[in-house]
Amino acid sequence: MDTRERLIETTRELLWERGYVGTSPKAIQQRSGAGQGSMYHHFHGKPDLALAAITRNADELRERARTAFDGPGTVTDRVTAYLRRERDALKGCPVGRLTQDPDVMADPDLRRPIEETFSWLTATLAGLLAQGRADGELDPALDPQATAAALVAVVQGAYVLARAAGTADLYAQAVDGALALIRPHRQKENH
Amino acid sequence: MDTRERLIETTRELLWERGYVGTSPKAIQQRSGAGQGSMYHHFHGKPDLALAAITRNADELRERARTAFDGPGTVTDRVTAYLRRERDALKGCPVGRLTQDPDVMADPDLRRPIEETFSWLTATLAGLLAQGRADGELDPALDPQATAAALVAVVQGAYVLARAAGTADLYAQAVDGALALIRPHRQKENH
DNA sequence: GTCTATATATGGATAGAC
DNA sequence: GTCTATCCATATATAGAC
Numbered sequence: 352m353d354t355r356e357r358l359i360e361t362t363r364e365l366l367w368e369r370g371y372v373g374t375s376p377k378a379i380q381q382r383s384g385a386g387q388g389s390m391y392h393h394f395h396g397k398p399d400l401a402l403a404a405i406t407r408n409a410d411e412l413r414e415r416a417r418t419a420f421d422g423p424g425t426v427t428d429r430v431t432a433y434l435r436r437e438r439d440a441l442k443g444c445p446v447g448r449l450t451q452d453p454d455v456m457a458d459p460d461l462r463r464p465i466e467e468t469f470s471w472l473t474a475t476l477a478g479l480l481a482q483g484r485a486d487g488e489l490d491p492a493l494d495p496q497a498t499a500a501a502l503v504a505v506v507q508g509a510y511v512l513a514r515a516a517g518t519a520d521l522y523a524q525a526v527d528g529a530l531a532l533i534r535p536h537r538q539k540e541n542h
Numbered sequence: 543m544d545t546r547e548r549l550i551e552t553t554r555e556l557l558w559e560r561g562y563v564g565t566s567p568k569a570i571q572q573r574s575g576a577g578q579g580s581m582y583h584h585f586h587g588k589p590d591l592a593l594a595a596i597t598r599n600a601d602e603l604r605e606r607a608r609t610a611f612d613g614p615g616t617v618t619d620r621v622t623a624y625l626r627r628e629r630d631a632l633k634g635c636p637v638g639r640l641t642q643d644p645d646v647m648a649d650p651d652l653r654r655p656i657e658e659t660f661s662w663l664t665a666t667l668a669g670l671l672a673q674g675r676a677d678g679e680l681d682p683a684l685d686p687q688a689t690a691a692a693l694v695a696v697v698q699g700a701y702v703l704a705r706a707a708g709t710a711d712l713y714a715q716a717v718d719g720a721l722a723l724i725r726p727h728r729q730k731e732n733h
Numbered sequence: 734g735t736c737t738a739t740a741t742a743t744g745g746a747t748a749g750a751c
Numbered sequence: 752g753t754c755t756a757t758c759c760a761t762a763t764a765t766a767g768a769c
Contacts, residue, residue: 354752369644373563375744387746388753397745443642450705451634451642453560469706494722500712501719504699511698512691514641515660521691528692531685532723545734566762578764579735587764736769744761751754 355393357383362404367445371401371452371461402460408445409464416472426483430476431530434506440513440522447507473499489533498533505529546584548574553595558636562592562643562652593651599636600655607663617674621667622721625697631704631713638698664690680724689724696720 361383419433477499552574610624668690
C-alpha cells in the first residue's frame with residue numbers, strides 16, 4: 352500500500368474513532384507512518400484528506416448495505432440481514448457519527464457524502480418494504496418511507512445505546528425489538 | 543445568574559453544539575463572559591466543569607422524559623407524547639451526542655451520567671410498555687425490554703437522520719414510522 | 734473572586750532542501 | 752515524493768497581583 356493510500360486508510364480509522372474535530376494531522380501522520388511533507392504533498396490539508404476518507408467510508412457502507420438488501424430470501428429476511436449484519440456495535444457507525452461533528456456539518460463538501468448516504472439508504476430500504484407490502488408479506492397499512500426511516504434510525508440509535516452501556520448487547524436488543532415489530536404477527540391473522 | 547452558574551450553562555450549550563473535544567476553555571470563557579481566572583477559580587479544569595454541565599443535561603433530560611411518561615392517557619398516548627415531545631431535532635440529543643466523544647467515553651466520571659441516563663430511560667419505558675401489555679392495550683407478544691430499547695434507539699437515530707438531511711422532517715418521519723408499528727393494529731384484530 | 738502574565742504542547746500549515 | 756525547519760494561533764493550564 353503506497354503512502355497516499357495509507358494516509359486515507361488511517362484517516363478513515365481516526366475519523367471513526369475520534370471524529371473530525373478530534374483528529375489532528377499529526378495523529379494521522381504518526382499512525383500512518385507518513386511524514387509531514389508527504390501528507391501535504393498528497394493532500395491540500397486536513398479537509399481534503401478527510402473528504403477522501405469520508406467518501407470511502409460512505410461508499411463502503413453503501414456497498415455493504417446493498418449486499419444485504421440484494422440477498423436471498425423474503426423482504427423480511429433481507430431487512431433482518433441488514434439490521435443484524437456483522438457490526439462493531441461499540442465503534443458506532445463511521446458515517447453516522449460524523450453528523451455530530453460541527454466542522455463536518457459546516458463544510459458542504461464534507462457533509463454531502465453523509466447526506467447522500469442516508470438519503471440513499473432510506474430510499475432503498477423504503478423500496479424494499481414497498482415490495483414486501485405489494486407481495487402481501489407485510490402489513491398493507493405499513494408506510495414504506497416512514498418505516499424505512501424508523502429502521503435506519505434504530506440502527507443509528509442502537510449504536511448510541513451500545514456505546515452508552517458499554518456493551519454490544521444493547522445493539523442487538525434494540526434491533527431485535529424493531530424486527531419483532533415489523534415481522535408478520537401470525538397470532539393475529541384470521542386463520 | 544452568578545459567574546459559576548453562567549459557566550455551567552454556557553458549557554452545557556457548547557457541549558451540545560460542539561461536543562467535549564470541540565469545546566475549549568477559551569470558548570467557554572468568551573461566551574460566558576467569565577475570565578480565565580474565574581473559570582479556574584470555580585472549577586479545577588475542563589473535565590470538572592464538563593462534569594457539572596453533563597450532569598445537569600442528564601438531569602434535565604430525565605425530568606422531561608418523566609413528565610411525558612407520567613402524563614395523561616393510555617400507555618400508547620404517553621409513549622407517543624414522549625417520542626413527539628417538542629425537540630430541537632437538528633441540534634440532536636445533548637446526552638446522546640456525548641457517546642460519540644472519545645474523551646468523554648474514556649473518562650469514567652464523565653461517562654457515568656450518560657450511561658445512567660440511558661439505562662434509566664430504557665428501564666422506565668420498558669416498565670410502561672409492560673403495563674400496557676398487562677392492560678391488554680398492547681400486543682401480548684411484545685417484549686417490553688427490547689421494544690423499549692428500540693424506541694429509545696429510534697429517537698437517537700432520528701436525530702442522526704434529521705441532521706444528515708438538514709431538516710427536522712426526518713425526525714418526525716422516523717418517530718411516526720416507529721409509533722405506527724407499536725400502535726394496536728385494529729384491522730387485524732378479530733372483531 | 735477576578736485579572737493579567739506566563740508557560741508548554743499541539744493544531745494546522747508553508748518553505749525549501751534533498 | 753519525502754524530510755526538516757519554521758511559523759502563528761490555540762489548548763489548557765499555573766502563578767501571583769489586586
